[in-house]
Amino acid sequence: MQITKALEAASHIVLIAHQDPDADSLGAASAFYSYLLRTQKKITFYCVSPNIHAHLSFIPWMDKISNRFPVDADLAISFDCGSFARLGVDYSGPLINFDHHTSNEQYGTFNCIDAEAMSTTHVVYEWFLSEDIKINGKMANALYAGLMDDTKCFRDPRCTMRIFGMAHRLLELGANHEQCVNGLYHSKTLASLRLQGKMLKRMTLVLDGQLALFEVDQELLGATGASLGDCKAVLDEAMALKIVNTALLLGIRKKGGISVSLRSDGAVNAAEIMQRYGGGGHRDRAGARVSDRSLDQIRDEIIESIREEIE
Template sequence: MFQAIDNARHIVLIAHINPDADSLGSASAMYTHLLRLEKKITLFCVTERINPHLAFLPWFDKIRHQFPAKADLAISFDCGAYARLGVEVACPMVNVDHHKSNENYGDVNVIDISAISTTQVLFDAFKREGITINPKMATALYAGLLDDSHSFLSPKTDARTFKMAEELTLAKADTSECADALFHRHSLAALRLKGMMFERMQLLFEARVVVHLVSAQMMAQSGAREVDCEAALEESMGLPHAVFALMLRENRDGTIKGSLRSTGDIDVEQIAKRFGGGGHSHAAGFDVENRPLAELCEEVLNIIKEEFI
């Protein structure tokens, strides 16, 4: 990766569609490093309505939504599938990720499926190269670590996770700002949507399976953003008997976003793959077109019933 960077003059850093703190944090950290190398940089994300809670990340105001006409190199972050880039990339590409389902679409693929976040993959790469991590980089890297570890509550959290957190704290990461922005700030619209979701939530199979169906009407009535659905989904897994949670959300363009969460031996990535998606064993997702919400829900629940319940 770093040899490709050295040889390039104009580098595009790509955060995936509807970026989270891991994708955008990784891109932000790399942006800081490339500035020190005096490279020409474009920070790109095709999504125009990015979650405003991520505005604390360094260089958020530098994000562009048009891919440049000319570039020597593109680097994607936290994007397991080429389609999630949201753009056709003609120049050579480095693919930095931690998803087991990654399609290895890059000319260079820097993949570590043992890492809890893509920022951890990048952090390790920086360390191997002897690259100094300054406070801006530390904050960006810590944000991705905190978000993907679900504030260090993920089953994948281990000593390596805490060691990275320690080193970034010593590098003067703004840990309190990361925690506040990612977990403590809520819009009124998001709280309205959460109330709707919990009111309509279904508990099936002796309350082991939680189902959230989020209609386009619910999104419009609440005024919430797509990302606001995730909080209720995550909280659902805290129910006493819950081992699996499914959320299906109608998008404005008529597609449906599916999000899956699980505990124990239930590998939701295998379910997501059936619908063209991917992710991790305990957190995965997919997108489908031209399917009624109730019909798709029944299909997913039949898979769960036949294979896991």
Template sequence: MHLSLINSARHIVLIVHENPDADSLGSACAFYSYLLRTHKKITLFCSSESINQNLAFLPWFDKLTNRFSDDADLLISFDCSSVERLGIKSSLNLINIDHHRSNNNFGTINLVNLNAISTTEVVYDFFVANDIKINGKMALSLYAGLMDDSKCFSAPICNAKTFLMAHELIVLGADHALCIEWMMRRRSLASVRLRGRLLKEMQLFSEGALALFEVSTHHLEQSGASLGECKRVLEEALELRTVRAALLRVEHPLGGVKISLRTDGTVDASHIMSHFGGGGHASRAGARIETDSQTLFDEMIRMITKELV
């Protein structure tokens, strides 16, 4: 990636996607640390008002804002597979850093590596290629994203480079135990309450191969859980012996629905979600549907069950 846009910018806005995960926010936090050395004005932006508090251990978490700056002259997005994921509309120059194969290269400059396990891997490679020193805060941020998108180094896509990167980041100051504690063990009371309801109301299709979860705005209000906290139950469903795909439909407080699909690789989640305006990875993908339609959702279930036969 050519550095001229960064070098010439005065105010850079780092954008993480709506309801950010550790990969998106970790990538942005690592870049925030790097840009501090350039003595430029930096804004860490997310359009979501509520951020998963399990990510509060990341450096610069307290710098997040949902107010977009009028005087910005460069945007850098992290882990956003489409321009809609930015949560804003802007004509400014944009550096698009990502690893989703559904990314359509919407940036002025696109640093998209489809072979990377996480966006933090793309950022790490950028730092290494440009001889940018990685300090402890950067190492922790990058490691959190790597651990998140690799499912704590259990995903089939993990390879020798994944573990080599993890090793290098720990040497540079990443705290593995801290990441485990915050990302894997800490849960809010609201999320535990919602998890119990979701597991109780789980529906099974295709002889138990597809698990379906539906969350209404009433469920969210009653439990106090956030949109991001709903997804954890999908991974748990895939641990069931018969389940090969888990689908979640969440009513969005602002209208429409958020769809999340997790699979064991049998079904291409990204391919399915692309039919509904979404995207992602082969085993993890999602879509935002502005108008909730039972017919549309039934078609989605039909497509998934067809692949499970």
């Protein structure tokens, strides 16, 4: 109700997808963009990252994204941003925060957060239903893309009947399963595949094989032409090993510091470990950017934290 009032009162609304956006953040913002087009308001679709992966261009309104934050905005809505820093802009006006991260900082004026939801598009979908908002084909496709991405193409063991019910309903409303599968899973670049090959070769198994460890430097990225963002997919490959229940990626960033990604199948709470480093996420996947420790230090500390939890 408060959210509806805030929307009604605003004249220029900015929809914010997080930095290095994924299909969930973009899909949720995109569905909201379609919805707000029904009002007479000015809308800006904002994302701080200038180069969004081309494979996400199947999500509606990607051509509308701008990396310039409008000065006259009187309401912002963030999607899938667990922390204020993820917005990539220092905005102090009224803010609606739609999210499903366990570690969400509740930085919004209004927070619509459901940590049990499988995706932010799931949270937005439920909100549309509760407000009796009609979901058209474009909105359905955007919401479905986010759900598919965050459930790893419905492979997440927490996919319940409720999730398949939502998927069913979105398909009825016009979501295009084939387009989402192609956009999300059949659009790998050769560079990222070569990178994954090299990473798997270098993978080490620690803690009796329960933890798969990857370390990536700029030299490896340079040799394959891939980016740090391309590295995360290999974590899911490692998690597919029967013996592995945790996967850790440490990547040396171009501008300095270390990018950390952690996956867990329930053995540890990934979000909780990453929060110790100023990061966050979900129980099963989380990340952080660390600049006050060496790679050796972070690796040893995290292995120790995992050891404590799984032993």
